Amino acid sequence: MGPKTAELCERLRETSALLKRSGEFHWSAWLDASLDRIENHDLSGVDHLLGAYGGMGSFNDLILTYVNGHTVPDVEVRSVNDRLDVLRSAMHELACEVRRDAEIVE
Secondary structure, three states, X not given: OOHHHHHHHXXXXXXXXXXHHOOOHHHHHHHHHHHHHHHOOOOHHXXXXXXXXXXXXXXXXXXXXXXXXXXXXXXHHHHHHHHHHHHHHHHHHHHHHHHHHOOOOO
């Protein structure tokens, strides 16, 4: 596993943990499924992850807030969603790079 793939796996773990702490289990399960495939040297995990981006109701649209059924305290909504935005962007960029480079195949 190359360095970009390893970094992608770390961002997936971090984002999934953030989502679970916030009570968002649909997208955390999606990320976990992608991670499992990638860690098993299966490039389809990258495609699975990228499938979460784009379109109505996609991972891009996710906002962690009590109103949406999440467990994020009101005082933390902004900071938690800012962190999610950073992680979401990093994962997308890394996934595109890994896919392009097919770095996952040793």
